[in-house]
Amino acid sequence: MDLMQLLVVCPLVFLGGLVDAIAGGGGLITLPAYLMAGVPPHVAIGTNKISASLGTLVSTYRFWRNGFIDLKLASVPSAAAFAGSVIGASIALLLPPEIFQVILLVLLPFVAALVLRPRTLEPVPVEMSLNRRWAILSLCAFACGAYDGFYGPGAGTFMLILFTAVGRMAVRDAAGEMKCTNFSSGLAALVTFACAGQIDWLLGIVAGVFGILGNYIGAGLVVKNGSRIVRPIIAVVLSILFAKTAWDYFF
Numbered sequence: 106m107d108l109m110q111l112l113v114v115c116p117l118v119f120l121g122g123l124v125d126a127i128a129g130g131g132g133l134i135t136l137p138a139y140l141m142a143g144v145p146p147h148v149a150i151g152t153n154k155i156s157a158s159l160g161t162l163v164s165t166y167r168f169w170r171n172g173f174i175d176l177k178l179a180s181v182p183s184a185a186a187f188a189g190s191v192i193g194a195s196i197a198l199l200l201p202p203e204i205f206q207v208i209l210l211v212l213l214p215f216v217a218a219l220v221l222r223p224r225t226l227e228p229v230p231v232e233m234s235l236n237r238r239w240a241i242l243s244l245c246a247f248a249c250g251a252y253d254g255f256y257g258p259g260a261g262t263f264m265l266i267l268f269t270a271v272g273r274m275a276v277r278d279a280a281g282e283m284k285c286t287n288f289s290s291g292l293a294a295l296v297t298f299a300c301a302g303q304i305d306w307l308l309g310i311v312a313g314v315f316g317i318l319g320n321y322i323g324a325g326l327v328v329k330n331g332s333r334i335v336r337p338i339i340a341v342v343l344s345i346l347f348a349k350t351a352w353d354y355f356f
Contacts, residue, residue, distance in 0.1 A: 110142040110308060118156050118312040122319025125157070125261055126164040126284070127326060132157060132258035133213065135316070139308075146202035148305055150257060151298030155309030157257070158291045160316030165284040167324040173281030178238060182282065183289035185243040186250030190293035193254030198301050208256055210354055213347040231273035241272050242282065250290035254297065261287045284324075 117138035125131025135156060139149035168174050233241075245267035253260035261283055268279035298304055 110144070111311065113142040114138045114308065114312050115315045118160075119315040119319040122156075122160040122164075122316040123323040123326075124319075125160060125316075126167075126320040126323025127280075131160070131316075131319075132260065133209075133262075134258075135312075136256075136258050137209065144305065144308070146205045147198065147298075147301075147303045150197065150205070151295070151301075151304040152306075152309040152312075153257065154291055154295035154298060155304065155306065156313040156316040158288065158295050159310075159313035160320035161284060161288040161291055163317045164320035164324040165281075165288050167321060168281035168284050173277050174285050175278075175282070176285075178235065178242070179282050179285040181239045182242040182246035182286045186246040186253070186286045186290035187293040189247040189250030189252075190254030190290035191297055193251035193256075194294040194297035195254075197255045198298070198303065205256065207354075209258065210347075210351060212256075212259055230275040230278075233273070238272065242268060242286075245271060246286045246290070250286075250293070253287070253290040254294040257291075257294065260290065 114135075118135050121131035121134035121138070123131075124134060132153060136149060136153045139153055140146065144152060165174070169176070245264065249260050249264045249267065252263065264283040264287055265276075265279055268274050268283055269276055272279065274282065295304075
């Protein structure tokens with residue numbers, strides 16, 4: 106870790122934490138930040154899990170304190186996300202580092218299209234039995250958890266979209282359940298990358314302080330403003346990141 110890495114990583118991890126607490130997808134900012142700072146791809150993914158997990162823990166607590174997390178409902182999807190994340194992270198460690206820039210280049214417009222689609226984050230909530238909700242959310246959580254372990258950026262956004270569109274939950278309730286589930290998948294990936302020795306602990310912990318601050322502020326914005334603040338922030342961030350990634354890849 107050096108001063109230049111901190112100057113690049115810490116402000117972007119703060120912004121990523123802010124976005125992540127609002128609607129997930131903060132990793133679309135934080136992972137490229139580590140890569141731009143010169144951290145090798147596998148180490149960047151593992152280190153990103155530290156700052157992401159610390160920030161997610163704080164925002165999860167704030168959602169819970171404000172009554173937007175049902176721990177009983179979140180328990181089964183969180184376990185499914187943990188299992189999926191371990192599988193995804195194990196696969197990622199077997200792949201060459203160069204593949205991850207291509208993944209990000211393809212992923213960004215796909216996530217943007219989902220978020221900008223009319224009413225993606227504004228479905229009509231539907232009442233359903235606990236077992237049915239468990240089944241639906243757990244399938245979504247396992248798939249998103251596998252992606253979170255494999256790569257990560259956008260996993261929270263995918264969860265939020267699926268929990269609202271497929272799980273038919275109100276956006277603030279879905280955001281709370283998503284944070285709890287996303288923390289579980291991030292923790293599983295962190296353990297897997299740590300066991301493989303692919304983490305810069307000092308850089309991750311320092312950046313994690315900025316992630317905590319961003320997540321705390323972002324969680325408060327969600328509680329106050331609901332879904333109105335979600336779409337514009339993600340749209341702007343994804344547009345900037347796509348332009349930056351495309352420039353790096355082609356030029």
